[in-house]
Amino acid sequence: MKKLGLPILTGLVILLLIFLHQLSILQEKPDEGWSRTIDLDVAAEDSEMFVEHDDEESTLYFSGDPVRKIAVNEQLETSSENLEYAIPEGYSFYIDDEQAIYKKKNEIIYARNGEEQPILNKIEGINASNDGVIAWSRHTVYAISPEGTIDSETELPQYIKGGTFAENGQLFLYVQSEDTNQFLTLDPGKEPVIIHETPLSSGELYSNIQVIQVDQTMTFTYTVSATRQGTRVINTYFGESIGGEEAKVNLLKIANVETGDSFPRPNYFSLTNVDGKPHLLFSADGEISPKRSVISIYEASRQDGEWVASRRSTSEELSIRPVSITDQSLVWMDQEDSGLVLQ
Secondary structure: OHHHHHHHHHHHHHHHHHHHHHHHHHHOOOOOOOOOOOOOOOEOOOOOEEEEEOOOEEEEEEOEOOEEEEEEEOOOOEEEEEEOOOEOOOOOOEEOOOEEEEEEOOEEEEEEOOEEEEEEOOOOEEEEEOOEEEEEEOOEEEEEOOOOOEEEEEEOOOEEEEEEEOOOOOEEEEEEOOOEEEEEEEOOOOOOEEEEEEEOOOOOEEEEEEEEEEOOEEEEEEEEEEEEOOEEEEEEEEEEEEOOOOOEEEEOOEEEOOOOOEOOOOEEEEEEEEOOEEEEEEEEEEEEEOOEEEEEEEEEEEEOOEEEEEEOOOOOOEEEEEEEOOOOOEEEEEEEOOEEEEO
16 A cells, blocks of 8 residues: 555645646746737628727727727727718728718718718729828829818829828828839929839739838838739838938848748738837738647847747637737737637
8 A cells, every 4th residue: 555655645746746837837927928819709801990099099990881999908908889980891991089081982981970071083092091091093192181171182194003191291102104113202292202113014913002200211011912824922022211212122021030931921011110110010821839820910020130020919710910009919800700800
């Protein structure tokens, strides 16, 4: 009996030590890289999203009928409500608690107190930010305030294909001439300044144009997609223009800090400013275990001139459309059986 009791006692002691070790881990404070997933139970399908940031929380609006509003604070506590707007899906839009601006068919609509008022027609495209809305049709671009006022109307010789607000009312536009793609800045009342050009190539689609201003440097990204020999090719480019000079633009190559390898097909980029430096949130395929990989959210920053990224999402689903809430927290969409779910 004594010989049998000793191994049992030893085993119990080992189990106790393991339990105490696991308990100490649970009680430890999380380190800087710690993250957690909060299931907000929001089925957004393919809705467009408008994000409004303030000091204490971020508000996400999802297009549809009705519009869904979700507020997320720094502690990832949430509240949600439906708003009495019916915003068609498929286009960018502006919205706050008092008014909305969106595209319906070929018109730009300003809505307030349940009433819709067309303010522009024969419009091809729209892009919204917290500064307001820009809309364009062929050779004309309009800047629209959040209150629905048309602040400027500018005609260009090039064909306008897209754009967004930069800083202090400046527009950042993507246009096409007869043989080139051009990126230019446009200040109210001034001549446009071309800061980057690429040759025009049949079948290429430029999209997801984003820009931030860091001191005197305009930082921007854009994605080019095309089908080459039956294969879909998607590349994203990163550019910087200092003081309005010609931009230095390079194909984004991002290394995974866990493997050292470059991400083969990063997508769904979101350009952000963190402590005065550009950061990138994006989706990419990566391993979450030795035998399993999944599309996850990664965050990239420049270190010694090279882009490196680490995984930020914590779920095990296909994750896309990252949105930064604060420097430390973000939300994203997970593809589940029921559709896209905000995490």
